[in-house]
Amino acid sequence: MTSVPRTVEAVWRIESAHIVGTLARVTGDVGLAEDLAQEAVVDALAQWPVSGVPQKPAAWLTAVAKRKAIDGWRRRERLDERYRQLAQQLEADPSGMEGIASDAWEPIDDDVLRLVFTACHPVLGREAQIALTLRIIGGLTTEEIARMFLVPVATIQQRIVRAKKTLSAANVAFEVPDPNEWRERLASVLGVVYLIFTEGYAATSGERWIRAELANEGLRVGRVLAGLMPREPEVHALVALMELQASRFGARLQPDGTPILLADQDRSRWDRAQIGRGCAALARADALGRGRGSYALQAAIAECHATAAHFGDTDWEHIVVLYEALGRVAPSPIVELNRAAAVSMATGPASALLLVDRLAAGGALRGTHLLPSVRGELLARLGRTAEARSEFTTAASLTANIRERDVLLAKATAL
Amino acid sequence: MKYMLIMRSTDQAREAYEQVPFQEIIEKMGAYNESLIKAGVLLAGEGLADEMTENFVVDFSTDPPVVTDGPYGETHELFNGFWIIQTSSKEEAAEWASRCPLGPGSKLEVRRVNEMDDFAEFADTDAIKKEAAWRAERGQE
Numbered sequence: 001m002t003s004v005p006r007t008v009e010a011v012w013r014i015e016s017a018h019i020v021g022t023l024a025r026v027t028g029d030v031g032l033a034e035d036l037a038q039e040a041v042v043d044a045l046a047q048w049p050v051s052g053v054p055q056k057p058a059a060w061l062t063a064v065a066k067r068k069a070i071d072g073w074r075r076r077e078r079l080d081e082r083y084r085q086l087a088q089q090l091e092a093d094p095s096g097m098e099g100i101a102s103d104a105w106e107p108i109d110d111d112v113l114r115l116v117f118t119a120c121h122p123v124l125g126r127e128a129q130i131a132l133t134l135r136i137i138g139g140l141t142t143e144e145i146a147r148m149f150l151v152p153v154a155t156i157q158q159r160i161v162r163a164k165k166t167l168s169a170a171n172v173a174f175e176v177p178d179p180n181e182w183r184e185r186l187a188s189v190l191g192v193v194y195l196i197f198t199e200g201y202a203a204t205s206g207e208r209w210i211r212a213e214l215a216n217e218g219l220r221v222g223r224v225l226a227g228l229m230p231r232e233p234e235v236h237a238l239v240a241l242m243e244l245q246a247s248r249f250g251a252r253l254q255p256d257g258t259p260i261l262l263a264d265q266d267r268s269r270w271d272r273a274q275i276g277r278g279c280a281a282l283a284r285a286d287a288l289g290r291g292r293g294s295y296a297l298q299a300a301i302a303e304c305h306a307t308a309a310h311f312g313d314t315d316w317e318h319i320v321v322l323y324e325a326l327g328r329v330a331p332s333p334i335v336e337l338n339r340a341a342a343v344s345m346a347t348g349p350a351s352a353l354l355l356v357d358r359l360a361a362g363g364a365l366r367g368t369h370l371l372p373s374v375r376g377e378l379l380a381r382l383g384r385t386a387e388a389r390s391e392f393t394t395a396a397s398l399t400a401n402i403r404e405r406d407v408l409l410a411k412a413t414a415l
Numbered sequence: 416m417k418y419m420l421i422m423r424s425t426d427q428a429r430e431a432y433e434q435v436p437f438q439e440i441i442e443k444m445g446a447y448n449e450s451l452i453k454a455g456v457l458l459a460g461e462g463l464a465d466e467m468t469e470n471f472v473v474d475f476s477t478d479p480p481v482v483t484d485g486p487y488g489e490t491h492e493l494f495n496g497f498w499i500i501q502t503s504s505k506e507e508a509a510e511w512a513s514r515c516p517l518g519p520g521s522k523l524e525v526r527r528v529n530e531m532d533d534f535a536e537f538a539d540t541d542a543i544k545k546e547a548a549w550r551a552e553r554g555q556e
Contacts, residue, residue, distance in 0.1 A: 010506035014454055109453070216501065223455030250530075273459065 004049045007057075009141075012041060015058040016139035017224070021111030023065050024174050026090065030118045031164030032069070034136055040065040066090060112137070113228045114174050120189040123170040128163035129192045131156055138221055148214040149199070186229075190238050190295065193222050197242050212249055219246060226281070236285035237296035243278030244302035247271040259403055263311045275306045294330035297322055316346035333364035341374055349381040369398035373408055380415060389415045417458065417528035418508040420515070422496040428520030429465075429493075443516040451500060456511065460498035499528060 016037065023033035040061045054060040070090055073083045119132040134140045134148075142160065146153040177185040200215030222239045229235045251269035252260055260266075282299045286292070292300065301322045308314040323339035336359050344352030356375050365371040376391030392412035396405045424432075432440060451457035464470065474481045502508045505527075512523045 006504065006506040007510065010502075010504060010510040013503060013507050014510055213503075220455035220501070224453060227449075227453035227455070277458070 004053065005045055007053055008041060008044050008048060011053075011057040011061070013139040015061070017112045017115055017137050019058055019062050019065065020136050021115045022062055022108070023069070024115060024118070025108075025111050026066060026086070027069055028086075028174055029168060030115065030136070030172075030174060031168050033065075034164065036065040036068050036072075037061065039068055109228055110176070112224070114176055116189055116225065116228070117176055117185055118167065118172060118174055120185070120192045121167065121170075121172050122185070122188060123172060124163050124166055126192070126195065128159055128166065129188075130196055131159045132163045133192050133221065134196065134217065135160055137224065138217055140217065148211060148217070186232065186234070189225070190234060193218055193225065194238060194242070194295075196221065197245075201245055212246075215242075215246055215249070218242060231288065233285040233288040233290050234293045234295050236281045236288075237293060237299050240278045240281035240285060240299035241295050241302055243274050243281060244299060244306050247274035247278060247306060257403060259407055261407070262305065267308075267310065270306065278306065279303055292325070292329075294326060297326040297329060301326075314345070316342055320346050333359055333362065334370065337365065337370055337374055341377075344378055344381070349378040353378045353382065367398065369395040369404070369408070371395075372398070376408075376411065380411075385415050388412075416503070416505070416508070417499055417501050417530065418505075418512075419526045419528055420498040420500065420508075420512050421494060421524040421526065422515075422517070422521065423524060424493050424495055424517075424521040426520075428518060431518050431520060447514065447516050450514070451498065451511065454511075456500045456502055456507075458499045458501050460496070462496040463494060465493055465495055 019037050019040075020030070020033050023036055024030045027033050027036070043064050044057070044061060048054070070087050073087050116133070116137055119136055120129045124132065131145055134145050135142070140148075142156050143153055146156040149156070176182075195218075197215050197218030200211040200213065200218060219239070219242045222235070222242055226235050226239050247270045248262075248265065250271060251265040251267065254260060278299065282296065282303060285296050285299070301319055304315050304319050304322070319342045320339060323335060323342055327335045327339060336355065340352045340355035340359070343355060353375070356371070356378060359365060360371055360375070372391040373395035376388045376395060379385075379388035379391060389412045392408050392415075396408035396412065399405050399408065448457070448460065451460075468484075471482055471484050474483065500508060500511055502511065508525055508527075512525050515523055517523065
């Protein structure tokens, strides 16, 4: 039914994090582990069509990669002591060496967790963290990542190679961070996953507004994290947030690709099963009893929208309160802007305009399309048409996304 | 892409299962489910009761349809559980399906779940709109 290369790809997608994690534990080097695993995949592509797909494909790939590691160390003239010891240990350990499809395959979740923290290590820039996470946790190929981010393959390739070199040069240990670093590092991991999702949810540039496959990949990695860290409320909260936002995919675009805004969406097209999963994930976060962090508060806001039968039924007062809480947990001008938008729904455009003008005076959102687009909305509702039109036009000139620009221009024209 | 893994078993499978301690069966199935959850691909899944007294068949050959307590098919094939998973390819779904701890006499029927995109060209027809509205209403319960 299926071709061997596609089976190899499927096995890789499912098992890559465990394979690379296992190899990273053995070699102590994530970059090397990834290279070895890729070489094993090349061997599989050559051998499986002849020998058939082995019973335990992941064990096969891991064993072949381990053998390559040992061969490499042997070949090298200047074997350092550490590598020699490792090679000896591996040879003494029959698992993975005797009979390639042996039962040696015992993936350890800890390895994947270490992999997550290594891929999102602060020594790497955000773009490198994202590329590496998709590659070694998500099991995506360089081509897939490049396609999702609409950049040339060479760019992603370079990003990954450089990221591996950076990790190696910085001597980054393959480990889960210390308890005192844990919170900060977890926040960075969650940030990377959410960035992957949001880039798919509302692309910052390009012709398409939604790249569902990218968003789904963020969601999947989020679910993987929730499986690895079931006691961390913010992980469940992030999954909740992504499920709730993704539930609207079916309603956010017209057939020609034009975005449909929240107020105008046909809510019957929201994915009810996904909303159910989102609410359940938020409940899991809440059940851990450690209060709501920023993802939980954002998820709670998304839940308010998701459970309102019609736009008019939205509990805006509750949303305002949630935004106030969010503003204290994670203060940002974007949160303030959203709070202003919620205030305009709860108590009218005049009080919201005061908030927006205060934000504008602060200057934090200068140069973004968000501030003028919200301001335009409020002015339009207050009947200040000329000013509103000018704000929408300004906003349109500031967005890099073509679809979003069209929507803003349409608003300006419709006034 | 979403796939539904439909578990079907026969008398043969049921007899074979009776030889295996129930604890072992649920442990194996639990491990399989856990692997789906940990990979982030499981969306839903349920086991279905196999006591005959709780199940029935609605046959639409006549109007009104007739409700009977069987039969389920000539070989006594039971639909006794399902999973819904989300994967990036058909092959990935096949890989997951083939890892399910089932024995001889059992099979998984794998069907892709239709999504909104499959009906894009009919999105504006009344039938699709009504269906969507009905789904929305049920979801509001």
